[in-house]
Amino acid sequence: MKDIIEPYVTPDGRTIGGVLMDMRNITLRFGGVEAIKDISLDIREGEIRAIIGPNGAGKSSMLNVISGFYNPQEGEVWFRGEERPPMKPYQVARLGIARTFQNIALFEGMTVLDNIMTGRLTHMKSGMFWQAIWAGRAETEEVHNREIVERIIDFLEIQAIRKTPVGRLPYGLKKRVELARALAAEPKLLLLDEPMAGMNVEEKEDMSRFILDVNDEFGTTIALIEHDMGVVMDLSDRVVVMDYGRKIGDGTPDEVRNNEQVIDAYLGVAHD
Amino acid sequence: MTASAPSGLKSVPDLLARNVAKHGTKAAYREKEFGIWQSWTWAEAAEEIDALAMGFLTLGADVGDHIAIAGRNRPALYWAMVAAQRIGCVPVPLYADAAAEEIAYALDHCGARYVVAGDQEQVDKIADVRDGLHALQHVVYLDGRGLRKYDHSHMTSYANLQEAGRKSGRIGEVNERSAARTYDDTSVMLYTSGTTGRPKGVVLSNRNVIETSKNSSEFDHLQPGDEVLAYLPMAWVGDFIFSIGQAMWTGFCVNCPESAETMHTDLREIGPTYFFAPPRVFEQQLTNVMIRMEDAGRFKKWLFDRCMAVGRRVGPALLDGEPVSQMDRFRYRLADWFAIGPLKNTLGLSRVRVGYTAGEAIGPEIFDFYRALGINLKQLYGQTEATVFITQQPDGEVRSDTVGVPSPGVELKIAENGEVFYRSPGVFVEYYKNAESTASTKDAEGWVATGDAGFIEEGTGHLRIIDRAKDVGKMADGRLFAPKYVENKLKFYPDILEAVVFGAGRDYCTAFINIDLTAVGNWAERNNIAYSSYQELSQHPRVLDTIQAHVAEVNKSVAADEMLAGCQVHRFLVLHKELDADDGEMTRTRKVRRAVIAEKFSDLIAALYSDKGEIYTETEVTYEDGRKGKIKATLELRDAAVTAEQQQVAAE
Numbered sequence: 001m002k003d004i005i006e007p008y009v010t011p012d013g014r015t016i017g018g019v020l021m022d023m024r025n026i027t028l029r030f031g032g033v034e035a036i037k038d039i040s041l042d043i044r045e046g047e048i049r050a051i052i053g054p055n056g057a058g059k060s061s062m063l064n065v066i067s068g069f070y071n072p073q074e075g076e077v078w079f080r081g082e083e084r085p086p087m088k089p090y091q092v093a094r095l096g097i098a099r100t101f102q103n104i105a106l107f108e109g110m111t112v113l114d115n116i117m118t119g120r121l122t123h124m125k126s127g128m129f130w131q132a133i134w135a136g137r138a139e140t141e142e143v144h145n146r147e148i149v150e151r152i153i154d155f156l157e158i159q160a161i162r163k164t165p166v167g168r169l170p171y172g173l174k175k176r177v178e179l180a181r182a183l184a185a186e187p188k189l190l191l192l193d194e195p196m197a198g199m200n201v202e203e204k205e206d207m208s209r210f211i212l213d214v215n216d217e218f219g220t221t222i223a224l225i226e227h228d229m230g231v232v233m234d235l236s237d238r239v240v241v242m243d244y245g246r247k248i249g250d251g252t253p254d255e256v257r258n259n260e261q262v263i264d265a266y267l268g269v270a271h272d
Numbered sequence: 273m274t275a276s277a278p279s280g281l282k283s284v285p286d287l288l289a290r291n292v293a294k295h296g297t298k299a300a301y302r303e304k305e306f307g308i309w310q311s312w313t314w315a316e317a318a319e320e321i322d323a324l325a326m327g328f329l330t331l332g333a334d335v336g337d338h339i340a341i342a343g344r345n346r347p348a349l350y351w352a353m354v355a356a357q358r359i360g361c362v363p364v365p366l367y368a369d370a371a372a373e374e375i376a377y378a379l380d381h382c383g384a385r386y387v388v389a390g391d392q393e394q395v396d397k398i399a400d401v402r403d404g405l406h407a408l409q410h411v412v413y414l415d416g417r418g419l420r421k422y423d424h425s426h427m428t429s430y431a432n433l434q435e436a437g438r439k440s441g442r443i444g445e446v447n448e449r450s451a452a453r454t455y456d457d458t459s460v461m462l463y464t465s466g467t468t469g470r471p472k473g474v475v476l477s478n479r480n481v482i483e484t485s486k487n488s489s490e491f492d493h494l495q496p497g498d499e500v501l502a503y504l505p506m507a508w509v510g511d512f513i514f515s516i517g518q519a520m521w522t523g524f525c526v527n528c529p530e531s532a533e534t535m536h537t538d539l540r541e542i543g544p545t546y547f548f549a550p551p552r553v554f555e556q557q558l559t560n561v562m563i564r565m566e567d568a569g570r571f572k573k574w575l576f577d578r579c580m581a582v583g584r585r586v587g588p589a590l591l592d593g594e595p596v597s598q599m600d601r602f603r604y605r606l607a608d609w610f611a612i613g614p615l616k617n618t619l620g621l622s623r624v625r626v627g628y629t630a631g632e633a634i635g636p637e638i639f640d641f642y643r644a645l646g647i648n649l650k651q652l653y654g655q656t657e658a659t660v661f662i663t664q665q666p667d668g669e670v671r672s673d674t675v676g677v678p679s680p681g682v683e684l685k686i687a688e689n690g691e692v693f694y695r696s697p698g699v700f701v702e703y704y705k706n707a708e709s710t711a712s713t714k715d716a717e718g719w720v721a722t723g724d725a726g727f728i729e730e731g732t733g734h735l736r737i738i739d740r741a742k743d744v745g746k747m748a749d750g751r752l753f754a755p756k757y758v759e760n761k762l763k764f765y766p767d768i769l770e771a772v773v774f775g776a777g778r779d780y781c782t783a784f785i786n787i788d789l790t791a792v793g794n795w796a797e798r799n800n801i802a803y804s805s806y807q808e809l810s811q812h813p814r815v816l817d818t819i820q821a822h823v824a825e826v827n828k829s830v831a832a833d834e835m836l837a838g839c840q841v842h843r844f845l846v847l848h849k850e851l852d853a854d855d856g857e858m859t860r861t862r863k864v865r866r867a868v869i870a871e872k873f874s875d876l877i878a879a880l881y882s883d884k885g886e887i888y889t890e891t892e893v894t895y896e897d898g899r900k901g902k903i904k905a906t907l908e909l910r911d912a913a914v915t916a917e918q919q920q921v922a923a924e
Contacts, residue, residue, distance in 0.1 A: 013421040150306035155417070160533035162307060205897075213418055 010237065017045030019078075020189060020221050021066065026075035028061055035061040036072065037245040043189065048215055049223045050232045053242035054265075059225045060102065060193060062242065066223060067099050067191055068092035080188070093122050096188035100178040100195060102225075108167035112158060112177050113149065115166055119184030120145040152180050155217070156210060172203035176210070183214060190214070192224035196231055204228065208235055233257065241265075278486060282455045283478045285358045287520035292318045295496055295523045301347035304530035304538055312347060314523070320348070324355040324430070325446045326437030331386065331410050331428075335360035335449060338382040338461065342366040342375065342398075343390020345502040345528045348414050348430060350516060352388040353506075357459065360449045364461045364473070365507040367860045368394065369853075371898065374471075376401035378463050382473055382704060383407040388430070391415040395422070455479045461704055462509050464656050465859035473704030474509075474656045483697035484659040485517035487680040491664065492626045498524035498545045499623075503535050508861065509656040510630070514548055517659075539620035547627045551634040552862065554649075556790070557619055558638050559766050563794050579611035583644035587612075591648055592668045612645050621647050628652050628664070630675075631861065633737075633756075635764030639672040651675050653737060657713065657720055658682075659698030663735045674734035684735065690725035691741040725754075743866065745776035751838030753781070755866075758839045761826045766791040767818060770851050772864055773841060774877055780842040782880040784873065785819055786850055807848045807905055816910055819846055824913035831915035840914050843880045845887075847873075848905035854894045879909055 007017045021043040028036040035058045043049045043066075051059045064070040065077070071086040078084065079095060087095075098119070106115050123145065124131075130138040153159055156176055161169060166177060175195060182190055195211065196204045208231055214220050226232045232239060233253040241249035241262045249255075249262040256262055281287055291300070291314045300314040312320070328339070339356040341363055343349050353363035364382050366375055368390065375397055379387065385407055389395045395413050399422075402408060413419060414430045428436075459481045463471040502515040515526045524546070529538035536557075565576055586604040589596050596604075616622045627642070627649040634651065642649045652664035653675035663684070665676035678684050682696040695718045702710040714720045725744045726737040738744065739756040747753045755773040762771040762785065769788035775781035787810050796803055796812070803809040827840040851857040856868050870877060872891070879887040888906045895901060 147306065150308075154306055157531070159307070159530045160537070163537075202896075216420070217417065 014046055014216060014219075016047050016237065019043070020045045020080060021223075022076075022078040023062075023065070024076045024078065026062075026065055026072045026077070028058075028065060028070055028072045034245055036065065038074075039242070039245075039247045040075075041240050041247065041250060043221060043223055044238075045221055046215070046219055047221060047237040048211070048235055049221075050236035050239045051223065051225050051242060052227075052229070052232055052239060056244075057242040058245040059242055061245075063099070063191055063193055063223070063225055066189075067097060090122075093185065096186075097191065098182040098185040098187035098189075099191035100175070100182050100193060102193040102197060104171075104174045104178055106166045106174060106178055106181070109165060111163050111165055112169070112180075113153070113162050115177055116149045116152060116180045116184050117145065119181040120149065122185055148186070149180075149184055152183050155183075155213070156180050172199055172206075175199070175203075175207065179207075179210065179214075183218070183220075186218075187220060190220050190222045192222065192226075194225055194227065196226060196228055204231060211235060278482070281482060283357060283450070283453045283457070284354055284459060284481065284516060284520050285450045285453070287482075288314070288318055288321065288354060291520065291523045298496065298523070299525045300519075300523075301350070301526050301528070302542070303347050303528040304534070304541075307530075309527075309541070311525075317347070317351060320434065321351045321355045321358060322443060322446060323434035323437045324351060325358040326440050326442045327412075327433035327435075328355060328359055328361065328386065328437070329442050329445060330436045330440050331433070333359055333361055333386065335452075337361045337386070338364050338384040340364045340366055340379055340382070340384040340387045341506065342368060342370075342387060342394040343414065343506070344368050344532060345504075345506055345511070345515070346390060346414065347526070347528055349388060349390060349506060350502075350526065352412075352430075353460070353512075353516060357453075358446050358450045360453060360457075362458050362461050364463070365505075365512065366463070367465075367505050367507045369505075370397075370507075370860060371854070372397040372400045376404060378471065378473070379405050379408060382461060385409045386412065388412045389414065392418040395419060395427070453478065455482075456701075458701065460512060462507060462512060462656055465508075465861045465863065472706055472709055475701040475704050476509075476659055477701050480659040480698050480700065481513070481517050482521070483681065484661060485513060485521040487697070488513070488661050488664075489518050489522045491666070491680055492546075494518060494522045494524060494546060494626070496523040498522065498625070499542055500524065500526055500546050500548075501535075501539055501542055501544045502526050502528050503532070503539075504548065504550075505860065509660050510548060510654070513660045514546075536620065540618065541620075543620060543623040545623045545625045547621065547624045549627075549629055550631045550862075551629050551638065552632070554629060554634065554638050554642060555766070558641055559788070559791050561615065561619070562766070563790070566794075566798070576611050576615075579607035580641075580644060582607040583612050583646070584640060587644040587646050588640065588670075591643060591646060592670065608646070616645050616647065619645075621645070624648065626650070630654060632863070633760040634672060635760075636672040637764065643670070652679075653735060655720075655722060657700045658694060658696060659700070661698060662692075662694050662696070662722065665734075669732070669734070671734070674729060674732070674736050676735065677733050678735070684728065685719070686727060687721075689741065690727065690738070690744065692722045692724050692726045692735065692737070693719045694722065695719050747775055747781075747838050748777055748779050749838070752835055753839060754836055755781075755839070757836055758783070758826065758830055758841065759864075761829060762822065762841075765822045767795070767815075768822065770864065772851075772866065772869055773839070774870065774880070775839065778881065781839050782877070783823070783841045783844040784869070784876070785823075785844055785846045787815060787819070787846060789850075806850065807903065810846045810848055811905070811908060813908075816846060816908060819844070820910055820912055827912060828915045841912050842914055843909060843911050845876060845880065845907050845909050848889075848907060849891060849893060849903060852893075854896065855892075876907065884909060 009015050019042045023041050026036055026039050053059050065072050068087045076083055124141055126138040126141055130136050196207050215222055239253055239256045243265040248265055249259045296315040297313050299311045300317045302309050302311040339361045341349050341352050356363040366378055411427045412430055412433050416429050456477050458475050459478045460476050461473050463473055504511045519526050527542045529535045582603045586600045624647050627647055630652045650665040650670050653662050654660040661679035663676040664679050682694055685693045699718055699720055723741050724737050725739055725741040726735055728735055739754040743755055745753045753775050758773045759771040762768050770786035772784040773781055823841050823844055830840050831837050853860050858864055875889055886906055886908045890902050890904045893901050
């Protein structure tokens with residue numbers, strides 16, 4: 001399939017731009033196990049891109065390659081038109097890539113507000129000295145960062161738990177706080193690792209709404225992994241399907257849904 | 273009734289102009305946004321209102337047009353109401369949580385040309401029903417989130433409309449229209465919550481609003497420095513009078529919470545001096561305090577109990593200005609220092625000078641608790657048709673079983689069947705486009721039927737309400753049946769959220785009971801009782817035992833009143849779902865709709881009047897997003913201990 005790189009406007013009025021991240025012939029091995037076998041995929045600016053596949057298909061590994069946590073043995077990662085060398089996670093964060101985790105990774109003892117503030121860390125420039133005496137740039141920076149954080153709190157409707165320690169929150173809300181923290185970094189690319197795992201229908205609906213709103217309001221490009229097929233098909237612009245480390249399908253939800261190979265490997269049930 | 277406006281103030285916009293001149297730089301509105309309280313002075317608020325009023329002119333608003341307002345309490349939406357009044361339009365606030373059909377009915381009935389919507393949720397609801405609404409021309413939205421891609425040909429943001437208004441510079445026209453308003457022009461139209469049938473549009477004139485605000489503000493000595501928290505639905509007459517009428521008359525500050533969930537935090541931060549809450553808010557707060565005290569350490573619990581004991585004994589007496597010994601004063605001060613003061617602070621009620629509750633009867637324990645804290649909590653009795661006030665309790669004459677003396681300017685009379693009638697300057701003009709209902713409610717002399725049965729207590733002159741007049745009925749053997757009287761007694765138990773008693777035309781009374789999930793859930797946790805759903809908890813044998821004991825106790829107290837002794841509950845069941853406004857079982861103001869419930873659960877009622885021990889039932893429920901589902905349950909029916917009735921009843 002040859003991709004058209006010109007920007008286009010989706011039926012619901014969002015602009016999808018050029019390629020933001022391009023993964024070329026990625027192969028990732030753990031010892032003798034090939035987790036990802038020669039996969040190429042791109043993520044375009046402004047789109048919601050989903051990676052799906054059965055358990056052990058290599059989805060999370062793929063996300064970890066995108067986030068720079070794993071370095072593939074073979075292949076190239078291009079981000080915003082430049083090849084990205086192997087990097088430390090903080091360097092990736094500075095590039096404008098933020099993520100949430102499959103098993104929530106928040107600071108349990110800190111309040112929601114403080115947790116989200118940590119997302120602003122890459123945007124703080126004042127040194128330890130100024131931070132310590134709380135003057136000059138440190139203060140103006142904090143005010144600015146707090147404003148951004150408050151807008152996110154308002155956006156995700158978590159005002160009521162602003163000062164609540166994260167450890168006391170139910171699961172669904174923790175997931176939302178994690179999203180808030182990722183958003184606080186004002187990322188170019190937001191990676192969501194199973195944002196709806198373990199949620200009930202209502203929480204899933206809320207989360208879907210927020211993901212769409214984030215994409216729409218902030219124009220954030222989103223790559224997500226998800227099990228729930230219904231959610232994926234409704235949310236995403238394009239879907240990559242993986243199975244045993246291989247890419248077996250790539251395209252719009254409708255294309256993927258009708259792809260024989262995908263049906264065979266993953267959905268199965270529709271093939272009776 | 274023909275008195276002219278006090279010192280030329282004949283409408284809400286006139287009051288606004290006076291406040292700008294008198295208190296221009298004082299805070300008029302506050303709203304918590306992005307975690308910080310933002311405030312507007314009277315002068316700033318007036319500017320915002322004028323800009324919006326001019327904006328409406330650019331849309332072509334004519335005198336007498338209806339402008340609907342839908343959303344949660346926000347200063348900008350209050351301004352929209354006043355802006356509408358500025359240009360001779362009629363503001364029609366709607367319940368923010370109303371379903372699309374309910375909104376459609378109101379919009380269609382009043383023929384609203386414009387709607388000011390709070391956010392996407394409201395805009396979506398209107399969009400759903402817009403096809404049927406031919407009068408509706410333009411939607412103005414406040415919070416543009418998620419609306420960027422909507423078709424804007426008939427939609428504008430609030431800020432843009434204000435900008436267009438400012439550019440147009442048509443302030444002269446706004447002032448002319450404002451000046452041309454008379455004392456008898458419509459000020460606002462409010463839809464009743466509709467316990468029976470379709471909601472009715474109650475038209476209130478400037479006279480109603482101004483006179484009532486003046487009288488009631490003076491009754492409680494409200495001052496410009498007072499603070500209120502505006503968190504009750506804007507469509508409710510009480511909020512209109514507190515947050516617009518009295519606020520404008522007195523010039524006090526209206527504070528809007530950040531969201532419905534943050535209400536308690538915001539309450540604490542603002543520390544209102546004038547506070548209104550329906551009984552359920554006070555109940556909830558008390559339940560929360562008690563649950564937390566159960567979890568406290570032994571010393572803290574002991575201290576709390578000791579201090580509250582002093583509070584209960586001395587607090588109400590101090591409030592009523594009765595003589596209290598020096599020793600008791602000293603004890604109360606100590607108790608205040610150790611427990612009462614901090615508790616009040618936590619509840620956000622430290623500064624409350626005047627607190628009101630109304631709408632439903634409040635349990636004596638709840639009432640006494642707040643009075644013990646030294647909070648001047650009073651009851652009032654009112655209606656939309658009366659512009660709120662019918663009776664209220666003066667300082668120093670507060671009791672839990674009465675609703676007070678007639679408010680200033682109100683005359684009362686009790687009809688032969690016990691129904692309460694009133695006449696006052698606040699009596700509504702008419703039900704919009706419903707002359708028939710107007711005529712059946714209000715007679716030629718201006719007396720209005722409240723629909724409630726009650727009597728005036730001898731000696732004190734306080735009014736006591738027994739029940740809705742139409743609900744008061746006779747049992748099969750002719751004894752008086754007053755369901756609310758019994759339901760209220762049941763609801764005073766923290767475990768019981770709601771109760772519905774049946775018995776008209778029957779041999780004995782039966783009841784549906786809703787457990788309070790917070791209280792019962794906490795009790796279950798404490799007693800290691802596992803449950804996975806509301807339904808399961810509600811049918812737990814030990815929960816049923818507790819409720820059974822409550823019902824027996826209520827029966828005992830009901831039996832003591834010889835007039836109502838027949839209303840003892842013989843059989844009851846605990847419902848498997850909470851009664852909900854979304855299912856039509858309650859009004860938006862959380863009053864039970866008896867007829868709906870009786871019809872919907874007719875199988876359960878039949879079972880209560882049979883000798884079955886349990887019944888299987890399926891119930892349709894509506895989820896928040898409007899979808900429907902079914903829940904199935906097997907409910908246990910239980911008998912409750914009935915106290916033997918007095919001999920004289922049998923002798924009749």
